[in-house]
Amino acid sequence: MRRLLGPEELKLWLFDRRTPFNVVVAAQLTGCLEAAALHHAVARLQSAHPLLYLRIETHGRPRFITAPISSTLLEIQTRTDDDHWRRVLEQELNRRLPVAEGPLLRLTLLQGADAVDLILCVSHAAADALGVFTLLRDLLTLLAGGEIAPRLPMPAFEELIPAEAFGAADSATLRDGWWRRQTGERLAAIDWDDLAERLPFVGETRVIADVLAPETTAKLIARCREEQTTVHGALSAAVLLALVNEPAEVACTHSVSLRQSVAPPFGDEVGLCLSRLLTRHRITLDTDFWALARNVRHQITAAMQSGEPFDRTLETIRALAPGGRLETGPESVATLTNPGLISLGPHYGLLQLRSAISAGTVMVEGPVISTATVAGRLTWLFTWPAAWSRADKAGLLSRRAIERLRHAVAES
Numbered sequence: 001m002r003r004l005l006g007p008e009e010l011k012l013w014l015f016d017r018r019t020p021f022n023v024v025v026a027a028q029l030t031g032c033l034e035a036a037a038l039h040h041a042v043a044r045l046q047s048a049h050p051l052l053y054l055r056i057e058t059h060g061r062p063r064f065i066t067a068p069i070s071s072t073l074l075e076i077q078t079r080t081d082d083d084h085w086r087r088v089l090e091q092e093l094n095r096r097l098p099v100a101e102g103p104l105l106r107l108t109l110l111q112g113a114d115a116v117d118l119i120l121c122v123s124h125a126a127a128d129a130l131g132v133f134t135l136l137r138d139l140l141t142l143l144a145g146g147e148i149a150p151r152l153p154m155p156a157f158e159e160l161i162p163a164e165a166f167g168a169a170d171s172a173t174l175r176d177g178w179w180r181r182q183t184g185e186r187l188a189a190i191d192w193d194d195l196a197e198r199l200p201f202v203g204e205t206r207v208i209a210d211v212l213a214p215e216t217t218a219k220l221i222a223r224c225r226e227e228q229t230t231v232h233g234a235l236s237a238a239v240l241l242a243l244v245n246e247p248a249e250v251a252c253t254h255s256v257s258l259r260q261s262v263a264p265p266f267g268d269e270v271g272l273c274l275s276r277l278l279t280r281h282r283i284t285l286d287t288d289f290w291a292l293a294r295n296v297r298h299q300i301t302a303a304m305q306s307g308e309p310f311d312r313t314l315e316t317i318r319a320l321a322p323g324g325r326l327e328t329g330p331e332s333v334a335t336l337t338n339p340g341l342i343s344l345g346p347h348y349g350l351l352q353l354r355s356a357i358s359a360g361t362v363m364v365e366g367p368v369i370s371t372a373t374v375a376g377r378l379t380w381l382f383t384w385p386a387a388w389s390r391a392d393k394a395g396l397l398s399r400r401a402i403e404r405l406r407h408a409v410a411e412s
Contacts, residue, residue: 001050001066004182005125006156007316009272011326013062013099013125015363017196019204020096023124025132026089026117027356029348033116033143035076038109041142042072046103049135050153051126051270055102061182062192064126064153069102079112083209085119090207092121093361093383099123105135116351124272129339129358129372130257131270136356137344144349154271158313160262166310178317190320199326203387205362208398211355212406214376220409221373224293231373232300232338233293234405236279239334239369240292242401244283251280253364254300255337256309268343275309278332289408335368342374355379367394369401 005013015021046052046069055067077088088108097106104126110117118139122132138148159179163172212220224231236252244250259266259273266273279299281292303309319326339358346353357379359370367384382398384391 001153004063006158009125011316014196018199021124021361022121023360024089024092024121025358026085026119028117028354029351030115031351044142045139046072048148048150056099058100067102072103073106075108079110084110085117086209088119093205097123127270128272128274133342134268134270140348154269157273166307174314202385208382210380210402212378217378223409227290229293229297233297236296236336237289237292238401238405241404243333247284251278251332253332253335275312277303277308338371346375359383
């Protein structure tokens with residue numbers, strides 16, 4: 001494999017030059033896992049996934065290159081307590097991967113007597129959360145003695161976007177122009193170090209974790225159906241009402257997957273295939289929780305139909321053109337990322353999956369709330385940059401949002 005980075009991949013690679021920019025998935029399991037078994041499974045995982053043989057060439061125009069990498073970075077620690085995984089996850093969000101040399105994955109095993117935790121850290125330029133969950137699923141399948149199919153290298157998802165998906169009038173010209181510039185010399189003239197240095201520095205990422213019990217998760221899903229909204233809509237309402245305590249017009253950023261919007265669909269491949277969109281809301285002292293959740297769902301559905309996430313990608317293309325300027329993102333109260341229901345079973349040989357969660361390094365000035373539903377539990381990570389103006393209240397705000405959610409589910 002030897003291909004140039006696409007626009008979103010290139011943007012995230014630039015962020016990584018400013019501060020480590022990773023996506024991390026942590027899985028908590030019961031049972032015993034021997035280090036030798038993990039080493040063997042990781043070697044088989046690497047042979048099946050092109051990502052695990054890649055590095056990012058940093059001279060001239062950045063590109064993914066298949067490289068002879070001896071092994072995935074695997075670290076083994078003794079599990080000290082039930083919160084050990086969260087501390088390691090936070091460390092991995094702030095710890096640089098050797099992207100220029102490879103590999104693009106680092107794996108940590110926290111080994112206990114009757115419980116283990118697996119933390120997978122991948123360069124965000126190479127994968128999104130759904131892709132890393134695929135790596136986790138394949139690894140657990142191998143640990144259980146199963147087989148996995150070899151994967152094919154993925155193109156930049158922008159190559160697969162139908163021209164009619166964009167809302168902007170100049171969409172086709174911009175998209176096609178980007179690929180022509182990629183194969184020409186204009187991008188070679190960009191000073192990548194200078195561009196990265198002009199990005200805002202937001203500080204290290206901090207993490208608070210929580211989880212909903214299976215019973216509460218099931219009630220949440222059922223209540224959302226009754227209220228004609230989505231779990232993501234309910235999560236967004238909980239966050240907005242927890243963070244905004246006075247009447248205000250606010251915006252919320254949502255990370256959205258484009259895997260089913262490209263042709264052919266991206267499926268569960270390991271790669272980067274996401275964008276973002278904004279919803280805007282009027283919050284008052286008597287804002288109804290479920291009405292707000294429905295409004296979030298309505299705005300997201302309308303934005304997807306109008307091509308807004310693809311237009312955000314066009315903004316990245318414009319910014320990366322010579323003379324453009326990269327920004328970390330639009331101003332909003334918070335960012336929500338929710339890959340939804342993850343297809344991971346509860347049993348993998350002698351291991352039983354209790355829960356799993358993903359998060360990315362925070363590159364905006366406010367909090368990012370990352371959730372996923374795995375093994376019947378909705379897992380919650382409230383992440384924020386250390387320099388956030390409300391950092392001293394992060395724990396309170398996270399608990400307030402969770403309580404808003406639980407109360408809304410419980411009320412008749």
